[in-house]
Amino acid sequence: MSRHDTLVSLDRRHVWHPYTQEKTAPDPVPILSGKGATLFGADGHTYTDLVSSWWVTNHGHSHPVIAKAIADQANTLEQVIFAGFTHEPAVTLSARLSERLPGDLSRVFFSDDGSTAVEVGLKMAIQRGINQGEKRTRFLTFEGGYHGDTVGAMSAGRASGFFDAFGTMLFQVDALPFPETWDDDPDVEAKEAKSLSLLSDYLDRHGKECAAMLIEPLIQGASGMRICRPEFLKKMDEMLKGTGVLTIYDEVMTGFGRTGTLFACEQADVVPDVICLSKGLTGGFMPMSVTVCTQEVYNAFLGDAFDQALAHGHSFTANPLGCAAALASLELYETEKTLDRIAAIARIHRERLDDLKSRSNAHHFRALGSIAALDMRTDSTGYTSSVGPKLKAFFMERGLLIRPLGHVIYLLPPYCVSADELHMGWDAIGDALASIS
Ligand SMILES: Cc1ncc(COP(=O)(O)O)c(C=O)c1O
Known part of the structure; x- marks a missing residue:
């Protein structure tokens, strides 16, 4: 059995995850290591973490100084x-x-x-x-x-x-x-x-x-x-x-x-x-x-x-x-002039949010520092909106860790995120709005 499969099967047998319906949730994704905004999966895939792993990772994963x-x-x-x-x-x-x-x-x-x-x-x-x-x-x-x-x-x-x-x-x-x-x-x-x-x-x-x-x-x-x-x-x-x-x-x-x-x-x-x-x-x-x-x-x-x-x-x-x-x-x-990095993230958020304002299935655009969000117009709203899991799966397919809160799509990246990584996230949000209803 591969390392990935071993980890998933042991996890399925012994672990109980937070905020998870264990009966219907997809298998958890085993992560072996992290560097900057990137998480390295046991199956060889990488994921760009655009939610700072539940809003905690500021300077990047495994930052050597810390x-x-x-x-x-x-x-x-x-x-x-x-x-x-x-x-x-x-x-x-x-x-x-x-x-x-x-x-x-x-x-x-x-x-x-x-x-x-x-x-x-x-x-x-x-x-x-x-x-x-x-x-x-x-x-x-x-x-x-x-x-x-x-x-x-x-x-x-x-x-x-x-x-x-x-x-x-x-x-x-x-x-x-x-x-x-x-x-x-x-x-x-x-x-x-x-x-x-x-x-x-x-x-x-x-x-x-x-x-x-x-x-x-x-x-x-x-x-x-x-x-x-x-x-x-x-x-x-x-x-x-x-x-x-x-x-x-x-x-x-x-x-x-x-x-x-x-x-x-x-x-x-x-x-x-x-x-x-x-x-x-x-x-x-x-x-x-x-x-x-x-x-x-x-x-x-x-x-x-x-x-x-x-x-x-x-x-x-x-x-x-x-x-x-x-x-x-x-x-x-x-030493890393972190507040300047956050200002640079905020500028990209603003520009990309403004670009999405013409989309008919999105509204309530908002940005604040390193956080940007928009609401999808859907029949069911809130944390359990059925569009949430579809969006999450869409982003994971693209190698992006973005976890919408139901119909609310947001980015909250670690401050080390590069402009390219952030644009990748926004491109994927644009594509998701075009293809998911
Ligand atoms: C504003 C706020 N307060 C408190 C908490 C709880 O923090 P913890 O999950 O570390 O207990 C959270 C977690 O997301 C939060 O966002």
């Missing part, structure tokens, strides 16, 4: 308990992140992935209220928001529709309509005004009971790359300031350059009280996340009793290998 940093760290200190102990990679990373984050976002709490970063943010908000003698038990979110798959994150994202089976496990959250927009949208101001007016009503009624508002800033990823304008976020922030409701920005996907600036909050000129970061934090090499808060939020947890401390931690909190990867990744933003 790989070396992890190897060096593994030979020095692979892990140490983070309660009562600390270590150089965690301390240096915390200081570097604080320098790069806006305002006084300067207290770094480590966890393991995007979902747990969000859990920590929610727990900070609830306990801050308790520590300050306030009864704040509600959370506010946006419809369509997705924040991860742990119970708190699912509750916050329940309006995304992914979690119907788990309804009985989830707590209640309140949700406002998200003023989703796109190129040449005549209704954007009306949609924003409606959301702001509902926010104002909500704050009048529930402002004193609400612990935090949790937001994916500028773009909701999993619910279909839905964009809002930065000026809307700014107005919202002005309304929230002074109400005691914390703003938690979930920048798990948008962080580290995805939207064109290092963090999306910079474009809205907003400093949230809490920011959640993961995915690109380690350049996509290691599962790690941080929840960073202001000194003011941190101060609410200081006291003489343990009761006031944040009782949260994971076995691998601030794992040194993850910290070393994150430090190496941050360096690359300087």
Whole structure:
């Protein structure tokens, strides 16, 4: 049996894949190695990764600088308990992140992935209220928001529709309509005004009971790359300031350059009280996340009793290998002029999106930094739209890893992607629109 076939058959016997209907899904594709934007399959095929492997791979696969940093760290200190102990990679990373984050976002709490970063943010908000003698038990979110798959994150994202089976496990959250927009949208101001007016009503009624508002800033990823304008976020922030409701920005996907600036909050000129970061934090090499808060939020947890401390931690909190990867990744933003690379990607996205605007079966064109998206006009929309698997198969045939979110086709490439590789992706999208209905 070939190596490819052996891997597939062992996988089929023993592995259970995420977000996959194992009965009907095609066989998984065994990948042996990666370099830059290319993944090398066990069957000899190559795939250009135009979704950064679930939005994590920033600088490219197996980037030698990050790989070396992890190897060096593994030979020095692979892990140490983070309660009562600390270590150089965690301390240096915390200081570097604080320098790069806006305002006084300067207290770094480590966890393991995007979902747990969000859990920590929610727990900070609830306990801050308790520590300050306030009864704040509600959370506010946006419809369509997705924040991860742990119970708190699912509750916050329940309006995304992914979690119907788990309804009985989830707590209640309140949700406002998200003023989703796109190129040449005549209704954007009306949609924003409606959301702001509902926010104002909500704050009048529930402002004193609400612990935090949790937001994916500028773009909701999993619910279909839905964009809002930065000026809307700014107005919202002005309304929230002074109400005691914390703003938690979930920048798990948008962080580290995805939207064109290092963090999306910079474009809205907003400093949230809490920011959640993961995915690109380690350049996509290691599962790690941080929840960073202001000194003011941190101060609410200081006291003489343990009761006031944040009782949260994971076995691998601030794992040194993850910290070393994150430090190496941050360096690359300087040495490889990563933000310039993202600007070059954005220019190609803009040009190629504009070219597709004459297609009758596509609409809602939008681009933001390294992300570009369009919706196919189909009978069934949403994540389970039947056109999604057809599109995915079409792109895989062409050696392209592009995973539409149902009827939403998007590109979110690693920043090392070449112009030729990116154009290949756009050519294939044009061909898919011409041949798939
Ligand atoms: C905005 C956002 N928050 C949280 C998460 C959850 O991250 P993870 O899958 O690492 O738990 C995701 C994952 O896609 C995300 O896009």
